[in-house]
Amino acid sequence: MADEERYHALAEKIFMGNSDLIPSLFEMIAGLEEADLLLALPGTAKGMAESYGKSEEEIQGMLDTLFRKGLVFKKETPEGTLYRLCRDLMQFHDASILWPEAPREYLDLWQRFMEEEWPAFSEIVDKILPRPVARIVPVGETVGGRQQILAYEDVRQMIEESGTIAVTNCTCRLTARKCDRPVEICLQIGKAGEYTIDRGSGREIDKEEALALLRKAEEAGLIHTTMNRAEDTHFICNCCEDCCMTFPLIINKKLHLCDPSRFTARIDEELCNGCGDCLERCYFGAMVLNDEREVVVVDEEECMGCGLCQVVCSEGAISMEVVREEDFIPT
Numbered sequence: 496m497a498d499e500e501r502y503h504a505l506a507e508k509i510f511m512g513n514s515d516l517i518p519s520l521f522e523m524i525a526g527l528e529e530a531d532l533l534l535a536l537p538g539t540a541k542g543m544a545e546s547y548g549k550s551e552e553e554i555q556g557m558l559d560t561l562f563r564k565g566l567v568f569k570k571e572t573p574e575g576t577l578y579r580l581c582r583d584l585m586q587f588h589d590a591s592i593l594w595p596e597a598p599r600e601y602l603d604l605w606q607r608f609m610e611e612e613w614p615a616f617s618e619i620v621d622k623i624l625p626r627p628v629a630r631i632v633p634v635g636e637t638v639g640g641r642q643q644i645l646a647y648e649d650v651r652q653m654i655e656e657s658g659t660i661a662v663t664n665c666t667c668r669l670t671a672r673k674c675d676r677p678v679e680i681c682l683q684i685g686k687a688g689e690y691t692i693d694r695g696s697g698r699e700i701d702k703e704e705a706l707a708l709l710r711k712a713e714e715a716g717l718i719h720t721t722m723n724r725a726e727d728t729h730f731i732c733n734c735c736e737d738c739c740m741t742f743p744l745i746i747n748k749k750l751h752l753c754d755p756s757r758f759t760a761r762i763d764e765e766l767c768n769g770c771g772d773c774l775e776r777c778y779f780g781a782m783v784l785n786d787e788r789e790v791v792v793v794d795e796e797e798c799m800g801c802g803l804c805q806v807v808c809s810e811g812a813i814s815m816e817v818v819r820e821e822d823f824i825p826t
C-alpha cells in the first residue's frame with residue numbers, strides 16, 4: 496500500500512474518507528509502521544506480534560505509544576488486553592488533541608479542520624442524529640427549588656456521586672486559542688477519569704478541587720455540558736461561545752448540536768433594575784432589555800437554560816424554572 500493510501504484508509508475507518516485533512520492528521524502523528532498496526536487492529540499485543548513476526552514486547556511498546564497518542568483504546572478480555580482504533584471522528588479529535596506531547600502544528604491542523612471542514616460535517620451530524628450527544632447542565636447553585644432538579648442535571652451532585660475525577664485541558668480552547676478563559680477545566684468522571692489518568696492526558700483531582708473548578712468555570716462564563724443521557728455522566732465540559740466546536744454553530748447557524756437543559760431563566764421584574772449585566776452573559780440572544788419598563792425580558796424559545804445570566808445578577812432577580820419534562824433527557 497502506498498504511504499498516503501494508509502492514512503486515507505485510516506480516515507475511512509473513522510468514516511471520514513471524504514476529508515482532505517483527516518488523513519494528514521493521522522500522518523502527522525503516526526509513522527508508517529504505526530499506521531499499518533492501526534489498520535490491522537483490533538487485536539492483542541500477542542496476536543499482533545504473531546501476525547507481524549515481531550516480538551510481543553516490541554508490539555506492546557508500539558501499542559502503549561499509540562494509546563498515549565489517543566489513537567487506540569483498550570479493553571480487558573479473557574484473551575488479554577484488546578486494542579482497537581479510535582471509533583470515530585469525535586474520539587480521534589478528543590483523545591489525540593489531549594496527547595500530552597502533541598506538537599503545536601498538530602493542534603493547528605485540527606483548528607484548520609475545524610474552520611474548513613467541520614461546519615459542513617456538523618450540518619450532516621445535525622440532520623442524521625435523532626438527538627445531540629451533549630446537553631447543557633444549568634449552573635448548579637442557581638437552580639431554585641432543589642426538589643425540581645435531578646441528580647444528573649446538577650453538576651455539584653454529579654461530582655459528589657462520582658468515583659475517580661480527572662481534569663483535562665479543553666480541546667477546543669487548546670486548539671482555537673480565541674479567548675483567554677481557563678483551559679485546564681474540563682472534568683472526566685468515573686471510567687473516563689480512570690482512562691485519563693492511565694493515559695496521562697489529565698491529572699487526578701479530588702471533589703473539592705472539582706467543585707472549585709466548576710465555580711471558576713461559571714464565573715468565567717463557561718457553559719456546563721455533559722452526556723445527553725440520564726444517569727450516564729462521563730464528562731462535564733465547560734464551553735465558551737467562541738472556541739467551542741459546537742456553540743458558535745448553534746448560535747450562528749442554529750444547528751441542533753447540543754440540547755438545552757430542562758430549565759429556563761425567569762426575571763422577577765420587582766427586583767430587576769435594568770442594569771443589563773445579564774445581557775452580555777447570554778450567548779444565545781435570549782434576553783432583551785425592555786426600555787420602557789427598564790427590565791429584562793427572556794425569550795423562552797431561545798433560552799438554553801444554562802443559568803449563566805443568574806451568576807452575574809447582583810439583584811437576585813433571575814431564577815431558573817423547569818419548562819421541560821423529566822423524560823426530555825434521553826435514557
Ligand code: SF4
Pocket residue numbers: 762766767768769770771772773774790791807808809810811812813
Ligand atoms: S443583571 Fe439582574 S438586575 Fe441587571 S438587568 Fe439582568 S436581571 Fe435585571
Ligand code: SF4
Pocket residue numbers: 759760776777778779780781782793797798799800801802803804805
Ligand atoms: S437567558 Fe441566556 S444566559 Fe440565561 S439561562 Fe437562558 S440561555 Fe442561559
